[in-house]
Amino acid sequence: MSSFIERRATTAAALIALLAAGLAGTGVARAEDVPAKGGTLIYATDREPTCLDPHVDGDMPQVFVAQQYTDSLVSQDKDGRIGPWLAKDWTISDDGKVYTFHLRDDVTFTNGEKFNAAAVKANLDHIINPATQSSTAGGYIQQYLKTETPDEHTAVVYLKKPYAAFLEVLAQGFLGIEAPSALARGRDENCQSPVGSGPFKVVKWDRKSEIVFERNPDYKWAPPTAKHQGPAYLDRLVWKIIPEPSVRFASLAGGNVDVIESIPPEAEEGAAKDGNLTLLIKDRPGNPTNSALNTRRAPFDDIRVREAFVRSADIQGALDSVFFGRYQRAPGPLSAVTPFASPDFQAHYDYDPDRANKLLDEAGWSERNANGYRIKDGKTLTVEVLIGDFQGPAERSLWEQIQATAAETGFEVKLQNLGFSEWLDRMGKWQYDAVGEYWNTNTADVLRIVFSSEFLGAAGSGGYHQNATGFSNPAFDEVVNKALETTEEGKRRALYLDAQKIIASNYLQVLTFPQSTRLGIYKTAQGVRLEPSLSVPVLYDAWVRK
């Protein structure tokens, strides 16, 4: 997988884990490779969560924090396979609507409460309760009906309809399991001081400044994907909020912090050469960063114009210049680390200005005006692109370059920079030709959320819709819904291959780069890794040497 770049640190971590497991005490391993107990790791993030409970709202910063203090019902390995965690094993009914989980009986939350079937019920009920305002976790389990608890350690979950992606989404930190008594305190209090059963516990949150975690000394239920068992190595974990990219990177380069998230692209090249630093970079599963083309209005209601636009954009050239050659373009509608992603469709998105010109001529946009833009019936071939202020300067520069290459083919690309609420407003009213989006999730079911007609309607106030392309295709809907009724792996793979083919051949998105987690690590920190479900950093196996 070419875009799957795990650099020095992970290989080192894997090696070290092997050494630690196999050779511990033999004295063969070098001192610096043996995990050291104790100490504080300082982690700096760019975005502060608005709530530490990942069930509420559900934005990426929340899952990063939740991964440190919660455990999930099931785990996911790097091949996308589901394994045990808090649930030892499970059975699925033939109709795909009843999941029976057999739970571990030795797990306690950090407030002393026992983990049991009632806790599973409390968590799923909490997620689905509208008062929780759970848009991500709640959105993923809309099929949830109820949980029954026949005994202390058996939880039977009933779904309204078959949902083969259920286990996959359960592996995401967004659905991490929290202590029922903590959830019962009410949303806002639980946001401030949530309680999980994970390797760390949240002790303090100074907003706009830092979140402090301490080791959970009783932890002995790490998932099979972990590199060790027992309590975490670190005594403390300090999660600093440093939004400015240059400040965050300078803090890392000066050794003021041990790990930073979202290493700025302009600093990556230098960091790779810096002997004090390592990079840990991994794509996230889901629908890559893209601009959805609005098929509901001209000019993109014409598939030829859509294809021409996709092929007129020199994405790799733009990525190379904006990200200094450190980003690869997306391989298709699913990023490479998504289960069932196929690399076969990248060619649909190749830069091909000759074909673009030909298609536009065919579609009737054959004349050009004085500026070189194509015209038809007196109208200019204009593409309005919404750029939200949350998209950051790099993505904006990327679009400036796409604007420039598309202009050569005769598209007049208008970049419209908007604040978040204005962006949502335009989005809700379908007033755009292209709009930037991405979707991080560990299941190919993301295709249904982003492209099926089920998600065309107003999911939120103001008409916001997850399917930003306006694509409505009964054949596609049937394929993705059938995939949800199928638990057999080979059949699911075939169905999702069909789904990707339909999407790619309809030219619905200009794909740019896969979302990724990009960490910079100072030499003082070892053993940091990224889990596979959303490429979230796991500091359970990490240690520091200062």
Add this chain to the structure above:
Amino acid sequence: MTIPLSTSTFAQSRRLPKVSLPPVGASLAMLFLIVLIAASIWPDLFATSNPLKIAPRLAFRPPGLGHPFGTDQSGRDIYSRVIYGAGQSLLLGVGAVAVSMALAIPLGLIGGLGGRLAERFIGWVLDVLFSFPTLILALLFAAHLGGGIGPLIVATGVGNAPGYGRMIFGQTLSVRRAGYIEAARMLGHSPLRIIWRQILPNVMRPLIVMVTMGIGQAIVWSSALSFLGLGAQPPAAEWGTMLAMGRDFVSRAWWLTVFPGLFIVLTTLSTTVVGRYLQRCLEGRTS
């Protein structure tokens, strides 16, 4: 952003900082402003390339031959962008001051001349608005109006208006109570004639200074809003926007931030110096 209301607040104590700069400073400042105005009218005369034209292969060139101020992350020539930005920035400065004045002059005059009730009420309204920190007022308006140059002018103008309003209000009150107005009244001149011939000119004269200095301050304010992402939108060649785009690269390419910033400083400095010089000339004439 320094002290936008500086002049206005201070004017109420009827004195302004005295000029102790040599005339050479004033001449240099005027020269700079003239060049700036020329650049904004005929940018092509000065610029060496298209300010919006990207050239990815030329990204992050340090200052040198061909690109005196270097190039930015998309390979655009920063010198040309600064030149084209002059027009935008002057437009912002002049526009914002015009908006401020359009609000402040009627308020101040009505408050100063409209009788007791108007005096009380407008004095209070101006107090309220003045106690809103300018940037917060502008922030609210910018968020309300959305991005772009037009909203930025309005937001900056509205943000600064209370300061000017208070200044004009105070000036009107003090002129109205001045001896020569009494004298004119005793001579039997009509109130309108007094307002037109006596009060307005005496209120407006110090305004020339305020306006000159205010333009520089308004440029700083609007660039602060652009810097926060609320004003002119990239890739517009506006100095504050250029600064905001450049700040992520500050350790890799200092020239992205230094040159637009330097021009903001020089413009503000020049308008201050020229304003003070004008003030000295006016004071010399009136006293």
Add this chain to the structure above:
Amino acid sequence: MSAPAGRSLQINRLWPLGWLICRRLLSGALVLLASATVTFFALRLTPGDPVRAVLGGPTANPTPETVARAIAEFGLDRPLPVQYLLHIGRLLRGDLGTSFSQHQQVSAVIAEQIGPTLWLTGSAVAVAWLLSTLSVLATARRGWALSAVGSAAETMAAALPQFWLGLVLLAVFAFGLRWFPPQSDGGFLGMVLPTLALAVPLAGFLAQVTRESFELALDQPFILSARMRGLGEGAVRWRHGLRHAALPGISLSAWAIGSLIGNAVLVEVIFSRPGLGRVLYQAVSVQDMPLTIGVTLVVTLVYVVASLAVDLLYILVDPRLKAKRT
């Protein structure tokens, strides 16, 4: 708040101090009410959707029930005038409400964030006064060249935009020379750069004002008599000149504090510092109405209190008033 030199002096002489304070507090309350009103309408009349903005960011998938619940919880389903009256009613009872976006009481957000901002602006005002006093004492009326250099430096400093100065200081002293930590995390060293970024332009401005009245003061007869009594130049400047010269500067300090808190937005963003400014900036961008109003009220309150304090300070420093009392 009102005319620094003229009116407050008059007031202070004519009315007892208590009356002054009462009057100012009353007008302060009206100012607060008005500022809440302006903020409310500026924010609520802005197009956009505060609910979606807080429900999990751009890639979230809330059910219609969840969205409806959020709308009802924030009270956004009621007519605008009703929302306004309800909010003002709550404010009058001392309840700032709950932030849409932070899942926290507005009062709790402010209590957490006001410390760093006050600390920053307070130290910036102090440093600005120190710098401007030094500059005036050292260069005013010290011969043409020195005076011109001082004056030019002050003009220059006053023309520096704080955000640009902050960036340059950061790039040179934190990223380049590494004398200071890039992020100011509460320690003394971390305070230096943000304080300077706010203080230097303010110092330039205060110095310009002080210099002018200082030079005026030096021309006064009592300076001459002090000199004739054999007082040294330093003592004359310090004890007599500066006391008179400080007056306009002091009365501008209230305005300066208010303005600094506004400008703290920029400095807090650049230096990634916690504080009210950053909170306000985020609150405005997601249309978090209760939080924006809460922060605006606090900033306005600081300004109202500061200007009252300055009026009182004025009485202490003004030698004429002092002479009258003793």
